[in-house]
Amino acid sequence: xxxxxxxxxxxxxxxxxxxxxxxxxxxxxxxxxxxxxxxxxxxxxxxxxxxxxxxxxxxxxxxxxxxxxxxxxxxxxxxxxxxxxxxxxxxxxxxxxxxxxxxxxxxxxxxxxxxxxxxxxxxxxxxxxxxxxxxxxxxxxxxxxxxxxxxxxxxxxxxxxxxxxxxxxxxx
Numbered sequence: 001x002x003x004x005x006x007x008x009x010x011x012x013x014x015x016x017x018x019x020x021x022x023x024x025x026x027x028x029x030x031x032x033x034x035x036x037x038x039x040x041x042x043x044x045x046x047x048x049x050x051x052x053x054x055x056x057x058x059x060x061x062x063x064x065x066x067x068x069x070x071x072x073x074x075x076x077x078x079x080x081x082x083x084x085x086x087x088x089x090x091x092x093x094x095x096x097x098x099x100x101x102x103x104x105x106x107x108x109x110x111x112x113x114x115x116x117x118x119x120x121x122x123x124x125x126x127x128x129x130x131x132x133x134x135x136x137x138x139x140x141x142x143x144x145x146x147x148x149x150x151x152x153x154x155x156x157x158x159x160x161x162x163x164x165x166x167x168x169x170x171x172x
Contacts, residue, residue: 022113024059031119032108033069036061039105047132047143050111050118050159057113058145060130062103066121067094075108075119080157080166082124094123107145107157109164120164125157135167 024044028036038044042060049056067077067090077090087093107122107130126149133146135156144158154169 022057024057027057027110027113028059028061028108031073031110031113031116032061032075032121033073035065035069036063036106036108039103042105042130045130045132045145046113049109049143049145051142051161052112054112055114057108057110058130058132059108059110061106061108061121063106064103066104066106066123067091070121073119075121077121077123078164079123080164081126084166084168090123096124122157122164125166126153137161 024038027044028038039060039062044060045058046055047058048054049058069075070077077094079088079090079093082088082093082096087096105127107120107125109120109122110116111118111120125147127147128150129148131146131148133144133156134141135144135158136142137158137160142158144156147155147157149155156167156169157164158167159165
């Protein structure tokens with residue numbers, strides 16, 4: 001009986017340890033390269049962005065050269081914000097400057113961070129605050145990254161099943 005209880009405690013401890021989120025900087029360096037640093041003031045977020053039942057990671061990062069390691073680290077740079085306005089090519093829109101002070105911030109999204117299958121670097125997304133939220137997509141709730149800008153404009157970034165889409169919201 002005692003060995004059963006000890007085994008049960010060890011199993012619970014191992015399960016709890018396995019469920020812990022990774023060190024964000026370690027994850028980002030491994031999946032996007034050493035040129036990326038986790039941005040101060042933003043907590044990494046974990047949730048099922050692509051509705052596949054696996055936990056995904058969303059991390060705010062900075063980099064002086066966000067596209068340089070795209071091929072080597074096999075991530076895809078996307079710009080859903082400018083695509084909404086008709087400019088969809090990240091090779092061109094990465095040159096657009098944001099009007100915020102400090103280093104430019106990007107969203108690094110890793111689908112299934114435990115065994116990464118697809119990785120995205122979202123560029124040019126305006127935000128001051130981020131939270132995970134839900135939006136309705138074809139009458140079905142899906143997880144979104146809800147953004148809040150300094151102008152109180154709110155918007156959502158969500159997975160459509162094929163790509164990330166930015167959708168503007170209302171002003172508070």
